[in-house]
Amino acid sequence: xxxxxxxxxxxxxxxxxxxxxxxxxxxxxxxxxxxxxxxxxxxxxxxxxxxxxxxxxxxxxxxxxxxxxxxxxxxxxxxxxxxxxxxxxxxxxxxxxxxxxxxxxxxxxxxxxxxxxxxxxxxxxxxxxxxxxxxxxxxxxxxxxxxxxxxxxxxxxxxxxxxxxxxxxxxxxxxxxxxxxxxxxxxxxxxxxxxxxxxxxxxxxxxxxxxxxxxxxxxxxxxxxxxxxxxxxxxxxxxxxxxxxx
Numbered sequence: 001x002x003x004x005x006x007x008x009x010x011x012x013x014x015x016x017x018x019x020x021x022x023x024x025x026x027x028x029x030x031x032x033x034x035x036x037x038x039x040x041x042x043x044x045x046x047x048x049x050x051x052x053x054x055x056x057x058x059x060x061x062x063x064x065x066x067x068x069x070x071x072x073x074x075x076x077x078x079x080x081x082x083x084x085x086x087x088x089x090x091x092x093x094x095x096x097x098x099x100x101x102x103x104x105x106x107x108x109x110x111x112x113x114x115x116x117x118x119x120x121x122x123x124x125x126x127x128x129x130x131x132x133x134x135x136x137x138x139x140x141x142x143x144x145x146x147x148x149x150x151x152x153x154x155x156x157x158x159x160x161x162x163x164x165x166x167x168x169x170x171x172x173x174x175x176x177x178x179x180x181x182x183x184x185x186x187x188x189x190x191x192x193x194x195x196x197x198x199x200x201x202x203x204x205x206x207x208x209x210x211x212x213x214x215x216x217x218x219x220x221x222x223x224x225x226x227x228x229x230x231x232x233x234x235x236x237x238x239x240x241x242x243x244x245x246x
Contacts, residue, residue, distance in 0.1 A: 072155045079106045080136040080157075087129040094122035096142065097159060104135050111160035118161055120146060136226070151222040165221050166199070169206060172225055174216040174232065179239040181214040188216070190235065195227045196220075 084104050088096055094110055101108040112122055128142040139150050143159065150157050151165045180187055188209055192200045199205035199220065207220035218228060 070155075073152055076106065076152050076155075076157060079104060080139075081134050083132050084135055084138060085131045085133075086138055089127055089129075090125045091127075092122065093120075093124045093126055093146070093159075096126040096128075100135075100138065106135065106157060107155070108157045108159065111158050111164060114160045114164040115146075115148065118147075120148075149223060165223070166206065168221070169219045170222055170225060171217065171219040174218060174228070176214045176216065176232075177236050179236055179243075180232075184211045184214060184216070187232070187235070191218075191228055191231060195231060196224055199224065 082104065084100075086100060086103065088099065091099070097108050097110055100106075110122055115122070124146060126142055128138070130138055130141065139157075139159075143149060147162065148159055149162050149165050150159050151168055152158075152170070153168055176184065176187065188211060191209060192202065196205075196207075197203060199207045201208045207224065208218070209220075210217045218225065220228075
């Protein structure tokens, strides 16, 4: 995606005429973006001015990551991780969500039909005072007393009931880090035994997790996906720490 900068060679310019330098630099500038001279290869080999360029540093073990996500959904998840502060005292739920949406520049909507089915109203009062916490934390703490939750759906953050969220499963694909390759069955057991165990298919729940070599295909709720991401990160950190200390 990114084109690496050209190998350092300024100190060798004295050996070449201005016209030669210009020609070589122009040639490299054309070849690298066209893929005719791969950047890593160009950096690893000797540069045209006689100095040995060091290969670009790349991480030994890329972290596990989700792939194929919708760009808008990715942006909403980043918004959930951004810090904010809010203080409201006995404000109606609908007004609270409007204030929070404007403050964080994040589209939110209240699933009125779902909350009315459990006897709640958009006029239900919210009292919360939080300083420098993530938007995710604000939603969790403010919605918990009402037994409500949130999910990402239709390019919005929707406030709804846990039952409704459980019926709207999200499928994500996780590419495991190198340190976890070959350990896929153990990773699956760690996920299904520690994160909402009763929601997985093996125990009669709606959530599923399937491995294709070092890739996990997971269908579950948004909240469970958040916990899976955190767990994978912790496992990778522990694996790396173990390798470093050994």
